[in-house]
Amino acid sequence: MSLSFATEKQVAVAAVRRACLLTSSVFNKLVKNETLTKGDKSPVTVGDYAAQALISSILSRAFPEDPIVGEEDASDLRKPSGKELKDRIVSLANEALTSELALGDNKDWGIGPGSEQTDAELLDAIDRGNYEGSSIGRMWTIDPIDGTKGFLRGEQYAVCLALIVDSKVQLGVIGCPNLPFDPKDPSKGTGCIFVAVRGHGAEQLTLTLSDPTPLSIPSTEASDISFLESVEAAHSSHSFNDRVASLLSVTRSPVRMDSQAKYGCLARGEGGAYLRMPTGVGYREKIWDHASGNILVEEAGGIVTDSRGQPLDFGIGRTLGENYGVIAAGKDVHPLILAAVQKAQAEEKAKAKA
Numbered sequence: 001m002s003l004s005f006a007t008e009k010q011v012a013v014a015a016v017r018r019a020c021l022l023t024s025s026v027f028n029k030l031v032k033n034e035t036l037t038k039g040d041k042s043p044v045t046v047g048d049y050a051a052q053a054l055i056s057s058i059l060s061r062a063f064p065e066d067p068i069v070g071e072e073d074a075s076d077l078r079k080p081s082g083k084e085l086k087d088r089i090v091s092l093a094n095e096a097l098t099s100e101l102a103l104g105d106n107k108d109w110g111i112g113p114g115s116e117q118t119d120a121e122l123l124d125a126i127d128r129g130n131y132e133g134s135s136i137g138r139m140w141t142i143d144p145i146d147g148t149k150g151f152l153r154g155e156q157y158a159v160c161l162a163l164i165v166d167s168k169v170q171l172g173v174i175g176c177p178n179l180p181f182d183p184k185d186p187s188k189g190t191g192c193i194f195v196a197v198r199g200h201g202a203e204q205l206t207l208t209l210s211d212p213t214p215l216s217i218p219s220t221e222a223s224d225i226s227f228l229e230s231v232e233a234a235h236s237s238h239s240f241n242d243r244v245a246s247l248l249s250v251t252r253s254p255v256r257m258d259s260q261a262k263y264g265c266l267a268r269g270e271g272g273a274y275l276r277m278p279t280g281v282g283y284r285e286k287i288w289d290h291a292s293g294n295i296l297v298e299e300a301g302g303i304v305t306d307s308r309g310q311p312l313d314f315g316i317g318r319t320l321g322e323n324y325g326v327i328a329a330g331k332d333v334h335p336l337i338l339a340a341v342q343k344a345q346a347e348e349k350a351k352a353k354a
């Protein structure tokens with residue numbers, strides 16, 4: 001029987017839940033100068049930094065030995081020009097750490113009333129995410145706001161946390177504050193937390209940790225799926241997906257959504273397939289953008305591979321290495337999608353040669 005990671009699961013869900021409350025409250029108060037543009041031109045907001053500080057500081061208390069691969073680092077906040085931003089982040093993170101919630105409070109994990117951290121402790125918590133990754137041992141990976149562009153548009157984004165042991169994801173949590181809990185029943189409101197533990201299944205909870213629902217991907221005909229794909233055409237090739245869809249006689253339009261919310265939707269039976277093929281700019285996918293979604297889909301009975309049909313390798317560093325794309329789908333349609341992807345690739349190659 002596989003390990004149940006019961007404490008890790010409780011800590012991770014508590015941390016993601018608090019980070020979801022933090023990011024949704026930040027969104028309503030975000031002002032213009034609270035967003036920076038990183039070296040790769042992508043945006044980062046006070047919400048991204050504060051959520052990483054919060055999650056990392058909880059993990060550091062609960063599991064002090066575990067290294068962390070986190071998306072953000074605090075170097076810009078340590079500069080004199082970053083003081084205003086840093087002050088705001090410290091206050092947001094402390095508010096989220098110390099608030100009293102009916103569930104999930106635990107002083108041993110440094111959360112709940114009286115758990116304030118100093119500026120230095122919170123900046124150090126962000127920088128604990130600088131771990132380079134490893135194929136051996138335990139490590140956590142955090143994407144404090146996945147889909148920052150979606151977050152800024154008021155659309156989908158996700159708070160993602162996963163535990164990787166010896167290169168394999170063992171626990172994944174994805175918090176989606178803006179995702180309808182049940183698309184068929186709007187009265188259930190928005191906000192979901194997806195959780196999966198290797199060998200123990202996948203489930204969905206509300207942001208108040210109620211309504212736990214086990215998740216599984218229903219079987220479908222390949223022609224009945226609609227691809228879940230990025231909103232940003234720079235992140236994955238929309239035209240390639242269109243070609244794959246036509247090879248499979250898919251008639252439904254793709255569903256575009258930012259972040260790992262796509263993996264959550266797939267796991268609960270929406271869409272049927274996630275397809276992310278490289279755009280040819282040499283971008284390497286980051287482990288924090290896929291770890292939680294990977295286990296969630298696998299535990300919901302699906303398959304996740306690259307376009308060679310190989311599983312993703314979470315043990316080679318902060319990235320997934322050379323980019324062969326990501327195909328995630330239910331187990332009956334995955335082989336058909338993989339074959340169509342390989343056919344479309346062969347066509348592209350032949351066209352490039354001609």
Ligand SMILES: Nc1ncnc2c1ncn2[C@@H]1O[C@H](COP(=O)(O)O)[C@@H](O)[C@H]1OP(=O)(O)O
Nearest residue numbers: 042147148230231232234235257258259283289
């Ligand atoms: N050129 C790129 N190709 C693929 N993914 C990218 C690229 N640039 C940024 N990303 C990342 O894709 C993720 C969003 O995925 P999606 O397109 O599925 O919403 C973000 O984490 C984003 O990074 P960042 O967090 O720095 O914005």
Ligand SMILES: [Mg+2]
Nearest residue numbers: 143146147289
């Ligand atoms: Mg991301």
Ligand SMILES: [Mg+2]
Nearest residue numbers: 071143145146
């Ligand atoms: Mg991010």
Ligand SMILES: [Mg+2]
Nearest residue numbers: 042043071148
């Ligand atoms: Mg980012």
